[in-house]
Amino acid sequence: MNIGNLPFVVAALLVLFGLYTFLFKRNLIKLVIGITLIETGVNLFLVTLGYRTNGISPIYTFAPEAQKMVLPTPQALTLTSIVIGLATTALLLSFAVFIHRHYGTLDVRKVKELKG
């Protein structure tokens, strides 16, 4: 197997671990961790997409002639996605704080006012 594909495998594993955590854990904080794991996996996937072997960072000023560069677009996407991820994680955690304040627990089996 090509060693260059390893980051894709890691990204897929991160997404799978994240999904497992999200689906099977009962603690709200752990759910947030699961979501963050998926997010990290997706971000890693995006960055890896744009990587070119032995490429340099895509800055044209003082760049050596005829040198391969990594793609700039996926990096821009990843930065945007990281910023969005920060906002969502912060919002999720603040909801968890308020839930703990109201219910006194973070167990999803006990936070069940809304059902049916």
Add this chain to the structure above:
Amino acid sequence: MTALTTHAPILLIALPLLGAFATPLVGKLGRGVRNTLIGLIVLAVAGLAALLAVDVFAASGVPTIYELGGGTFTFPLSGGQVPIRILFEVDGMSAFMGLIAALIALTGAFFSFSYWKERSGGNLYFSLFLMLTAGIFGMVLTGDMFNFFVFLEITSIAAASLVGFRIWRKQSQEAGFKVMAMYTLSGLFVLLAIGLLYGQYGHLNIATLANSIQGSLTDMIALGLLLTGLAMKAGAVPMHMWAPDAYGEAPAPMSAVLVANSQASLYGLFRILFTLFGVTISTGTMGWILIVLALLTIFVGVTMALIQSDLKRLVAFGAVSQIGYMLLGVGVGLAVMAARPEYGLVAMQGGIFHMLNDAACVGLLFFASGAVIQAAGTRDLNQMGGLGHQMKWTSIFFAIGAVALAGVPPFNGFASKFLIYEASFKLSPFLAVIAVLSSIMLLAVFVKAFQAAFLGPRSNASAHVSDPSPGMMLPMVALVLVIIVFGLFPGFFVDHIVTPAAKALWDGRDAYINAVLGG
């Protein structure tokens, strides 16, 4: 005037976004100044959306392109050029969704001015509302996949914050967490799919992607992720568990905006199925997947609405079920896309017309139930009763919204649902039977709710209630007018508004690509 229409796509996003960040500052000057600013913004947005719609509908199928930081290129491009900047591409469907968003933003803002008067946090409330509006406009107007994701996340964050806005209610915190978790998951699915598409084709522009898409296995994985993510965000069963909580717990006017947000996700789904993938997928299979999702959504939504005793939650399940009718109409259209019989377009017209009708009816129901809950001080239907004695107009509005949503003539819900019944019957009578039965059940649900809340002898809850202030009545009257006018002249609106939108999906794929890349 022409400059205004040219820049309308970006203004529709920039104005609410600027307003969102200005609101907390302007709010320091007092409530009147803040409300004036927000009122002006939503009025300007509504005007711009209307201008844009007139412009796009008049162009008979040629989408309008707006290039960010533009002026360097003339569209359509020629000679194998590809767009690298962010584009807004507005075709009939986008303009139609813009009208829905504008209608709901306008009525929602003016309803909120009176609704949120007595409480604190108004500045943040309106700030989030404007951000949500900007996100919805961004989702429906953009011509770029990644841009779509960014606006999707803007709506997610703003919407979840609004759902959990009442931090003193524990249910709303629970709903807020659930909504944010599901929205984030759906956003990540969409982002992963965008990454897969970018990895293969090296583009993010929808038209360029559509031009080069192959229908390979990776594309199908991306399609699956997009379908799951966007159906989740639209609240289609079986990924609906957040939707009734969200609609039920959000402040009443914001529930209406949340419905418009779900419809924007549906728009994204339709755009991806019809424009991005189009002929490269097996449209029959995808159509039937949508139909199955639709039937589940209709049936589960209505059945769950039957057993609710919380007025807002009951309306919320009604709103979930209506998403199913839109999916059913467009799903029938997609299923017969390859053979292209007449009734395919009729089904799509029905599904798309129902988006506008649903926004008006559900918006009215949420406004009315918000007014009722505020006046009665309880959400429990068992503790209400006899409210109709003092709240005559609200009860009449609630009844109009309910019968219109259930599809009783002569209101607008009948016009769109009839198109859906007619076309889905031609595909399979079974579909029409489920759709009609569910509508009848929905009527029963609302009769029960109406009877419990408004009829009967005066009770404790109804002793000191009255119709809400004119500020809350006016938006409801506006929506009632929309419902009645659309119900009385459905032919006119189907011809002039709905058909361009349906045609943009039904056979507008080439026009969408050619507008960017040249013929």
